Structure formats: C-alpha cells, structure tokens
Amino acid sequence: MSADLPIGVFDSGVGGLTVLRALCAVLPEESFIYLGDTARLPYGTKSEHSVARYALQAADELIERGIKTLVVACNTASAAALPALQQRFSEIPVVGVIEPGARAACAATKSGRIAVLATESTVRGGAYSQAIARIRPEAEVTAIACALFVALAEEGWTEGPVAAAAAERYLAPLRAAQSRAPDTIVLGCTHFPVLKSVIASAAGPGVRLVDSAATTAQEVRQLLVTRGLQRVPGGAAPAVSFLATDAVDRFAEVGGRFFGAPIAADEVELIDL
Numbered sequence: 157m158s159a160d161l162p163i164g165v166f167d168s169g170v171g172g173l174t175v176l177r178a179l180c181a182v183l184p185e186e187s188f189i190y191l192g193d194t195a196r197l198p199y200g201t202k203s204e205h206s207v208a209r210y211a212l213q214a215a216d217e218l219i220e221r222g223i224k225t226l227v228v229a230c231n232t233a234s235a236a237a238l239p240a241l242q243q244r245f246s247e248i249p250v251v252g253v254i255e256p257g258a259r260a261a262c263a264a265t266k267s268g269r270i271a272v273l274a275t276e277s278t279v280r281g282g283a284y285s286q287a288i289a290r291i292r293p294e295a296e297v298t299a300i301a302c303a304l305f306v307a308l309a310e311e312g313w314t315e316g317p318v319a320a321a322a323a324e325r326y327l328a329p330l331r332a333a334q335s336r337a338p339d340t341i342v343l344g345c346t347h348f349p350v351l352k353s354v355i356a357s358a359a360g361p362g363v364r365l366v367d368s369a370a371t372t373a374q375e376v377r378q379l380l381v382t383r384g385l386q387r388v389p390g391g392a393a394p395a396v397s398f399l400a401t402d403a404v405d406r407f408a409e410v411g412g413r414f415f416g417a418p419i420a421a422d423e424v425e426l427i428d429l
C-alpha cells in the first residue's frame with residue numbers, strides 16, 4: 157500500500173464536503189478523492205437496504221481508482237453500511253462518522269443527556285444511540301429526524317425566518333423537557349453544521365453543539381500514523397479531486413458552500429456507478 161495514494165471520501169452528495177473540509181485542514185499533505193452520489197441523493201429518506209447497496213457501489217468505484225483509506229462522510233451511509241464496508245474492504249481502513257460523533261458528544265456532555273439530530277434513516281436505525289451507549293451506557297439519548305434541514309442547507313437558507321422556524325419546531329421537544337433537556341446536541345448529518353447558528357438559537361443558552369467532522373479527521377490522522385500511511389511532504393503537491401454521479405454544475409455551486417472554498421464545475425468528473 158503506497159502512502160502516496162489519495163484518501164477516498166464518500167457521501168450521498170455535497171454535505172460530506174463539510175467532512176472533507178475538516179480532513180483537508182487536519183491533513184494538508186494528503187490528497188483526496190471525493191465522491192458525491194448526487195444522482196441518488198437524499199439517502200436519508202431511503203431504506204437501509206438501498207443505502208447499503210449504494211454505499212458498496214460507491215466504495216467499489218473509489219477502491220478501483222486506488223485509495224489508501226476510505227472515509228464514509230455520510231452519517232446515513234455510515235449508520236447503514238459501515239460494518240458491511242469494513243468487511244468487504246478489509247485491506248484498507250474504513251472510517252465512518254457515527255463513532256467519532258458519539259465520542260465527541262460523550263466528551264462534551266456533563267448531564268449525560270444528549271440529543272441527536274439526523275436524517276430519518278439514521279434515527280430509525282439507532283446507530284448513534286447504540287454508539288453512545290457503548291461509550292456511556294447511562295447516557296439518555298433523544299434522537300430527532302430533521303429532514304427539512306437537508307433541503308434548507310442545500311438551498312442556502314441557513315439563516316433567517318424559515319430556517320429559524322424549522323429549528324424551533326424540530327427542537328421544541330427538547331425545550332419542553334426543561335430541566336431534563338439535553339446539554340449536548342450532535343449534528344448527526346453532514347448538512348447540519350451549516351445550520352449551526354439557528355440550531356444553537358433554538359436550543360437555547362448553555363447547550364453544546366458537536367459534529368463529527370473534526371473528530372473524524374483526527375481519527376483518520378491517527379490511523380495514518382499508526383499504519384505508517386502518512387504522505388511524506390516534499391513530493392508532488394497534494395490534490396483534491398471530485399466525482400459526482402449527476403448534475404456537476406449544481407455539485408460545484410452548492411458544494412462550494414459546504415466545502416468553504418469555490419469548486420469549479422469543470423473540476424468535477426461525472427461518473428456512473
């Protein structure tokens with residue numbers, strides 16, 4: 157396995173670019189190849205069976221192109237398919253975002269009451285609750301499916317009355333719990349970090365918001381060190397390349413907001429899985 161190979165990052169669309177951004181910040185010497193399955197987005201409303209099938213196909217594509225590690229940036233795909241991906245691609249490390257997110261939440265909470273905001277599919281599968289219970293068995297977890305947040309984030313409506321109203325509505329059960337309300341909220345979906353400010357306002361003061369991007373990036377860094385797979389600085393400049401299964405123009409336009417840097421449409425390769 158060559159340390160010069162890129163790290164593969166996979167998501168249902170553009171949301172995983174928030175994870176890629178964290179990876180690029182923590183691992184500036186590494187090259188990345190990002191695949192957004194925009195043709196089949198959203199995964200969050202689909203069955204676990206379909207999501208797992210899509211995730212295996214996307215991983216096949218990245219492995220064929222040559223990667224040294226696979227990061228499943230999509231929470232829904234991590235929840236539905238991580239064990240299957242780790243089993244099928246046992247020759248490389250396969251990292252998901254659920255465990256790192258659960259670890260970040262357990263480290264942040266003081267009361268042991270944690271809320272998870274995620275897609276319908278992630279909530280239904282219970283992956284976050286299970287991961288948190290493995291780390292902190294006494295934790296109380298409330299999971300809320302927030303499907304509209306995905307559309308709002310893609311539309312760029314991350315602030316203003318519509319986003320605030322959606323956040324108020326989704327978080328109402330948490331506020332109603334009053335003194336038993338969670339002190340920590342996990343943003344358990346790639347799209348939610350861009351809505352951080354309206355979610356924080358709706359949650360009220362003193363509630364911590366955590367997401368898995370930074371923790372996942374640290375985990376990948378540690379894995380590369382442990383396995384001796386870190387790219388040695390000084391060779392060819394690191395590169396980031398993008399693949400999408402549909403609508404490369406939209407991927408570039410909307411994706412730039414999630415990545416935090418412009419993406420040119422002609423940099424995005426259209427592929428079929």
Ligand code: DGL
Pocket residue numbers: 167168169171172197198199200201229230231232233275278306344345346347
């Ligand atoms: N990437 C998905 C996730 O993190 C959100 C978008 C979707 O539903 O596909 O769960």
